[in-house]
Amino acid sequence: MSRTPSSAGFVHYLRVVVTPLPPDEVLLAALRAGDEEVFARLLDGWSASMLRLARSFVSTAASAEEVVQDTWLAVFQGIGRFEGRSSLKTWVYRILVNTARKRGVREQRTVPWASLSTDDGPTVDQSRFRGPEDPYPDGWLTFPKIWPSTESEVLAREVRGVVAAALEGLPARQRVVLTLRDIDGQSADEVCSLLEISTANQRVLLHRARAAVRSHLEQYYAATTGGAS
Amino acid sequence: MTCAQLVELVTAFLEGTLDSETERRFVEHLAICEGCEIYLDQIRRSIDEVGRLRAESLSEETRDRLLDAFRNFPRDS
Ligand SMILES: [Zn+2]
Numbered sequence: 090m091s092r093t094p095s096s097a098g099f100v101h102y103l104r105v106v107v108t109p110l111p112p113d114e115v116l117l118a119a120l121r122a123g124d125e126e127v128f129a130r131l132l133d134g135w136s137a138s139m140l141r142l143a144r145s146f147v148s149t150a151a152s153a154e155e156v157v158q159d160t161w162l163a164v165f166q167g168i169g170r171f172e173g174r175s176s177l178k179t180w181v182y183r184i185l186v187n188t189a190r191k192r193g194v195r196e197q198r199t200v201p202w203a204s205l206s207t208d209d210g211p212t213v214d215q216s217r218f219r220g221p222e223d224p225y226p227d228g229w230l231t232f233p234k235i236w237p238s239t240e241s242e243v244l245a246r247e248v249r250g251v252v253a254a255a256l257e258g259l260p261a262r263q264r265v266v267l268t269l270r271d272i273d274g275q276s277a278d279e280v281c282s283l284l285e286i287s288t289a290n291q292r293v294l295l296h297r298a299r300a301a302v303r304s305h306l307e308q309y310y311a312a313t314t315g316g317a318s
Numbered sequence: 319m320t321c322a323q324l325v326e327l328v329t330a331f332l333e334g335t336l337d338s339e340t341e342r343r344f345v346e347h348l349a350i351c352e353g354c355e356i357y358l359d360q361i362r363r364s365i366d367e368v369g370r371l372r373a374e375s376l377s378e379e380t381r382d383r384l385l386d387a388f389r390n391f392p393r394d395s
Contacts, residue, residue: 122393123388123391128385132381157380158384211322211325212325213357226320227321229321232353233356233357235356236363249371252368256371271365271368272369292329292335299328299365299368300325303361303363307360
């Protein structure tokens with residue numbers, strides 16, 4: 090299968106301005122009636138985050154793309170039976186997670202969602218804080234450095250590269266939660282129900298993921314601004 | 319509340335899930351501690367930066383195939 094070089098395999102860091110989608114009843118009616126324009130808007134609005142979500146379960150970008158495709162085909166098939174117990178988006182994403190999981194099992198890349206092994210331990214290097222004998226135990230030894238603003242386009246692009254790499258390096262569960270919450274803007278409740286994890290678990294994963302991204306950015310800024318601390 | 323404790327509560331704080339007593343102590347600490355204020359601000363900046371990322375898009379090929387499949391999917395009416 091040949092792939093279009095302009096769109097396959099590249100990560101686009103575009104801030105896409107998306108007009109808000111109509112409410113679920115309208116979307117559903119349009120999908121059931123075969124409204125192509127509405128479907129195209131859904132496809133363009135959701136595919137990026139669906140790809141990223143799929144990518145957490147399967148091993149290649151091509152595989153993730155097939156998961157997204159199979160998900161939509163399953164959506165066409167099931168749309169007549171969708172009862173609106175969850176939002177349309179949650180329903181679609183749940184199909185995606187199931188599809189991706191099955192495929193991930195085949196590719197032997199399973200993400201242990203149910204695993205009780207919580208990611209624990211502090212998210213900030215403990216050497217940043219004062220010791221127990223200090224008059225201010227557990228206070229900052231030195232304050233974090235204030236980051237420069239990223240007004241310049243060059244710097245902004247570099248920062249996005251740092252953040253993308255940080256995201257890529259996260260453990261799968263953290264990456265999925267961060268993607269859904271902070272890229273895709275889903276609510277904590279939506280993410281919990283989608284991934285079938287507890288509120289507390291969701292928060293821990295999100296917290297660790299955000300702290301990791303902050304730490305990457307801190308290192309980057311320290312390096313680019315001369316590293317004085 | 320110490321700085322080391324506060325940094326572990328920022329997500330719960332931003333989610334609004336701290337109990338009111340803990341939230342009060344969090345805010346009190348924040349009011350007098352520049353380091354934690356900067357830290358919280360950096361977490362917000364990190365969230366914003368993550369929000370600027372976009373995943374790769376579907377290939378034109380797959381997009382066209384799906385639009386086609388949608389168009390030709392058998393419907394009742
Ligand atoms: Zn502090």
